[in-house]
Amino acid sequence: MKYDYLVVGSGLYGAVFAHEAKKKGKSCLVIDKRPHIGGNIYCESIEGINVHKYGAHIFHTSNKKVWDYINQFAEFNNYINSPVAIYKNELYNLPFNMNTFSKMWNIKTPQEAKEMIAKQVAETGITEPKNLEEQGLSLVGKDVFEKLVKGYTEKQWGRACKDLPAFIIKRLPVRFTFDNNYFNDRYQGIPIGGYTKIIEKMLDGIEVKTD
Structure with a gap:
């Protein structure tokens, strides 16, 4: 059997390419070393929950053309990623924003936050950071670094x-x-419904070999 294209990997990139090639009358063989399609966005259903096997994936773009394209294959929920960090039983919003600073320093305005960060950065006296700790302190000061950067980074x-x-x-x-x-x-x-269903729709009618 001969094909116009051999596509290595059945993740989003490979699936989109194969889907578009098929629409233009080209034949594709898609191969993947894993035992399933989907690449890193593969989801498996566990007790009715779509679990992202290789880590959480949130689809985000400012390109309307890209957004309209992906919405052909699935309906998206309105999930907004707004993580929080726990430091000594206190919750802080990430990325660091005015909600973070307001709780940390009991302030209300961006100007107060900028002044506090500038003051703490100046107090470090670091001009040429020699390691990651000095770099972090010189960027955001003592409070933000110790509460929101240090522990996470050392664990990582x-x-x-x-x-x-x-x-x-x-x-x-x-x-x-x-x-x-x-x-x-x-x-x-x-x-x-998860990402796997998107890939399944993209690869419909296209020969795929896993493993």
Whole structure:
């Protein structure tokens, strides 16, 4: 059997390509080393819940053309990603925003937050950070770094921030608005029914070989 295209990987990229090629009359063989289609967005149903096997995936874009395209294959819920961090039994909004700063310092305005961060950064006296801890302190000051960056980073890397290179953190997103939305994109959500159904629809009528 001969095909116009061999597509390696049945994730979103490969599935979209195969789907569009088929619409133009081309034949595709899609192969995947995993035992299922979907790549990293594969969802498996566990007791009626769509579990993202390889970590949570939230679809977000500001491109209306992209949003309209993906909505051909699924209806999306109105999920807004607004994570919170727990530090010593207190909850703080992420990314760091005015809700975070208001709770942390009992302030109300962006100007107060900017002044507090600038004051704490100046107090560090760090001009050339030698490690990740000094880098974090020089970017956001003591309170934000110790409550919201240090523990998470050390857990992620399995070592102290002082033992990590400064370049790991280039910047820390700080927002001076009362908006808890993690993404700035206009369109956002998770497909009702899971991502696997989207891939199944895209690959309908296309030969696929897993494993």
